Amino acid sequence: PDLRPERSRTLDVGVQWGFIDGCGLDINAYQKDIRSYGYTSLAVTPRTPWRLYYINTEFGYAECRGIEVTLRKSMAPGVGFLTVGGRVSYTYSHVKQALIVGSVNDFTFSTAGGDSARYGGQLPWGDISNWETVDRVVLGGSSTLTGGYDRPHRVTYNLTLRFPSEISLSSVGTFQSGFYYPVTLGNPLKRELRQSPMTKQIDVRIEKAFTVAGVGRLAAYVDLINAFDRENILAYNTSSVGQQAWERTGDPTGGPTINRPTARDAGGKDDGSMVYDVPRQIFVGVRLSF
Numbered sequence: 001p002d003l004r005p006e007r008s009r010t011l012d013v014g015v016q017w018g019f020i021d022g023c024g025l026d027i028n029a030y031q032k033d034i035r036s037y038g039y040t041s042l043a044v045t046p047r048t049p050w051r052l053y054y055i056n057t058e059f060g061y062a063e064c065r066g067i068e069v070t071l072r073k074s075m076a077p078g079v080g081f082l083t084v085g086g087r088v089s090y091t092y093s094h095v096k097q098a099l100i101v102g103s104v105n106d107f108t109f110s111t112a113g114g115d116s117a118r119y120g121g122q123l124p125w126g127d128i129s130n131w132e133t134v135d136r137v138v139l140g141g142s143s144t145l146t147g148g149y150d151r152p153h154r155v156t157y158n159l160t161l162r163f164p165s166e167i168s169l170s171s172v173g174t175f176q177s178g179f180y181y182p183v184t185l186g187n188p189l190k191r192e193l194r195q196s197p198m199t200k201q202i203d204v205r206i207e208k209a210f211t212v213a214g215v216g217r218l219a220a221y222v223d224l225i226n227a228f229d230r231e232n233i234l235a236y237n238t239s240s241v242g243q244q245a246w247e248r249t250g251d252p253t254g255g256p257t258i259n260r261p262t263a264r265d266a267g268g269k270d271d272g273s274m275v276y277d278v279p280r281q282i283f284v285g286v287r288l289s290f
Contacts, residue, residue: 003058008034022074031065037097042123045110059098059128062138066093075160086159095150098133105131137180137193153177166209166219173202181236185247196252199232199277216290225281232277252276 014028036058045052068091075085109115109123137150153176160170178196186192204227209219226232236246242254249255252275 003039003056004036006034006036008032022076024072026070026072027067028070029065029067032063034062036060037062040100040128041107042125043108044123045108045112047111055123057125057128059100059131060133062095062097064093064095064138066091068092075162081164083162084160086157088157089155091154091156093150093152093154095138096135097138099136101132101134134191136191150180151176151178166211168205168207168209170205170207171202173200175200178233181246183247184243194247196233196236197250199234200228200230201232201277202227202230216288219287219289221285221287223281223283223285225283226278227280229280231279233275234277235275237275 010030010032012028012030014026016024016026018024038058038060039056040059041054041056043052043054068089070087070089072087073085075083078084106124106127109119155175156173158170158172160168162168176199178198180193180195183192183194204224205221207219207221209217211217233252236242236252237254239254245251245253245255
């Protein structure tokens, strides 16, 4: 009860420069602090016959900061009959949160041990603000399948090519460095982190349009999602067996010896959709503008 909500402060600054007609450069930097990011618990053992219970309280902080550089070009004639436009962006980000460490953090209390009398029947909530912490990368939630949010490098682009006869080709791509994850098979005192493989996804659309007098514009298109069928790992099984399989073999599903809690398709087959991003998908459609 009475948990305080997260409180954040955000700072943004940016500059735009149109250095050539139709072309521009954007540079944006940001920084965000979050307080009461998550919670911790105090464990209480009262006298018998009552049993151990926990009381939660808000605790911790998170910080993210980064810079994004974008080069953009408006749609304009390129080479001969071709019209070209698009943008490409690079982002560097740093995302950290507090991790409780150290042996001086007292979070267990016992009535039989005299703690009730020592603290006047209360709990020392004020001591929590002095607990020892270190910064660590922001990991995912409490699910057994979680990969973390801190991907320091990201490149995105979108490109459009327009040809004669109302034919166009457009593409969107995202390239990200892998998420961080803790290493458990090494020396735990080092708090070693490693990164998963980087993710790469390119989507493509091919479109042919027809202008119908008095009706509008009719366009037929084909979408290729993840056109090169890249196997992108978004998360891994963090159970004890799954963690070891991930570190030893790079298998994010946890290996064949456990009942993997991943999604299943209509036929009941494990499709890995909680571990991997989308496979190649092809969509065909028609669009009418009037």
